Amino acid sequence: MSVSDSYLSFVLEQLSEVPRVVTKRMFGGIGIYSDGTFFAVIDNDTLFFKVDETLAKRYRDKGMPPFAPIPGAKPMMGYYQVPPDVLEDDAALARWAKDSIASAAKPGLKTRPPTGKKKRAPSSAARHK
Numbered sequence: 001m002s003v004s005d006s007y008l009s010f011v012l013e014q015l016s017e018v019p020r021v022v023t024k025r026m027f028g029g030i031g032i033y034s035d036g037t038f039f040a041v042i043d044n045d046t047l048f049f050k051v052d053e054t055l056a057k058r059y060r061d062k063g064m065p066p067f068a069p070i071p072g073a074k075p076m077m078g079y080y081q082v083p084p085d086v087l088e089d090d091a092a093l094a095r096w097a098k099d100s101i102a103s104a105a106k107p108g109l110k111t112r113p114p115t116g117k118k119k120r121a122p123s124s125a126a127r128h129k
Helices: 005-014 053-061 084-088 090-104
Strands: 021-026 029-034 037-043 046-050 076-081
Touching: 005 021, 005 037, 005 084, 005 090, 037 090, 046 090, 053 076, 053 090, 084 090
Parallel strands: none
Antiparallel strands: 021 029, 029 037, 037 046, 046 076
């Protein structure tokens, strides 16, 4: 998993119409956020957008595969490769990115990694106060 500086620069230039884009290196790839919402990942110089079931159909209809970071393992169906014709058209890419951001920002959908801390049920003494 690697991302070249030139590919990252190209993607960020193409995403110039998307508000407040921030990148973060993760596991050899790059995560992309807009206003704190994680909506895309770059791996092996390939861009993938976050999808829900409705958006996934759009990608499958264009023949695009889901994100499969580990060869031979089950792919991550929540992310699909952005079609080359969309990537090359900055206005189209911005529309697809905004759809992905809206999907990722839906209530109940985690956009940030969990902290690992679990909420504990109050003790029986605390419940009876």
